[in-house]
């Protein structure tokens with residue numbers, strides 16, 4: 001019982017193979033085995049969302065998922081969102097609007113909000129707050145988080161606009 | 176918060192899941208979305224010797240319309256149901272109830288079958304299941320059987336499900352086009368579960384009399400229930416504000432309502448009346 005099992009998954013684009021006990025939580029696997037400590041643990045009750053990562057593009061709480069359940073999937077952690085060379089729009093938003101105080105919740109909040117923006121690129125304030133239900137922050141009072149997400153939504157829209165222009169210019173040039 | 180040891184197996188078909196359950200000799204548990212089971216295991220409130228992961232079983236997934244009923248595979252996640260166009264068109268109230276379960280991360284994992292199988296009286300799906308005459312399809316030692324939602328829930332976290340059985344799908348009656356429906360929830364401020372949730376579906380005949388009504392209530396009672404006393408008082412009647420107020424007084428009659436740390440019995444009975452009245456008003460007068 002409980003003997004180690006081979007699992008493999010793509011984490012932030014890199015194939016990872018390991019032997020783990022079935023009871024290993026995904027969050028512990030990511031933090032302790034793969035050293036991806038950006039994913040945090042903020043509670044015992046599956047409520048805070050500090051541990052939010054993506055499995056096949058869907059936001060999930062990695063404290064309430066077994067590593068073996070993620071076998072064969074693609075996992076994205078906050079480290080895979082962007083880096084200092086190229087920050088994700090949500091990361092820039094948090095930077096510009098100061099969307100954090102202690103920063104403990106921030107990786108999970110950014111993961112939850114980047115997922116929201118993928119499905120709903122122009123969320124209202126109440127949609128942002130509703131999307132934050134699974135990501136608790138005990139410092140900011142959420143005001144600056146909302147601003148950070150709105151900032152990210154604006155810059156994603158601008159990026160899209162630019163891309164369209166470049167594309168249409170490209171098409172024009174080819175004629 | 177690490178669960179105690181267990182063996183993990185993935186089933187690729189319903190038949191395989193049933194065989195693995197049988198092999199576990201009563202010590203195994205099915206793992207669907209894991210969003211009720213894993214939290215309990217982390218606290219070691221339950222310690223199954225083996226988990227049988229049913230999340231990869233294709234035959235348990237999907238939403239389809241069949242003979243006037245919406246048939247939802249047990250392994251369909253809340254998020255999949257919420258985004259399903261057939262579900263949105265046919266039973267908006269079901270989508271509305273599921274749409275407010277937990278949070279987005281929970282909805283990405285939790286499943287329709289797991290919700291009902293878990294039998295948590297504070298869950299949001301049982302009320303809608305009762306109001307929509309849901310039928311739960313179960314495969315087990317006795318072959319295939321169908322259990323009506325009203326017979327399914329027995330006690331907190333206890334259902335009619337036999338030991339070696341699996342919920343394969345849940346079907347919900349599509350309400351008639353002239354019906355109106357609502358799910359009203361007062362959520363626990365910390366957990367987000369329903370302190371009360373009232374799902375009501377009703378339609379009227381040409382003369383303005385109630386010809387169909389179902390009221391399913393979860394949260395306040397140890398077992399989710401149909402407010403039959405209220406339903407019966409409204410059948411065949413022409414709803415007026417005064418009548419709705421009067422019959423809602425009986426909204427707690429069919430429940431098994433007690434006190435716990437969060438809410439007293441008196442408060443729960445009060446909530447049942449107030450939320451039933453509000454739900455009915457929304458259906459009949461808005």
Ligand SMILES: Cc1cc2nc3c(=O)[nH]c(=O)nc-3n(C[C@H](O)[C@H](O)[C@H](O)COP(=O)(O)OP(=O)(O)OC[C@H]3O[C@@H](n4cnc5c(N)ncnc54)[C@H](O)[C@@H]3O)c2cc1C
Nearest residue numbers: 205207208209210211212277285286289290292298299342
């Ligand atoms: C933070 C948080 C907030 C939540 N908030 C809400 C809320 O507001 N409203 C609400 O309704 N729920 C809420 N839930 C619970 C959530 O909806 C669960 O997903 C659901 O109760 C169980 O479904 P699951 O697929 O996760 O089942 P699992 O946890 O995998 O299984 C639960 C139980 O059902 C059994 N089981 C699962 N599938 C089957 C099957 N097909 N056949 C037979 N047995 C089966 C399992 O063996 C287990 O005993 C919340 C959960 C969390 C973690």
Ligand code: FES
Nearest residue numbers: 042046048049063
């Ligand atoms: S650590 Fe709090 S929800 Fe996962």
Ligand code: FES
Nearest residue numbers: 101103137138139
């Ligand atoms: S910034 Fe401290 S918890 Fe959110």
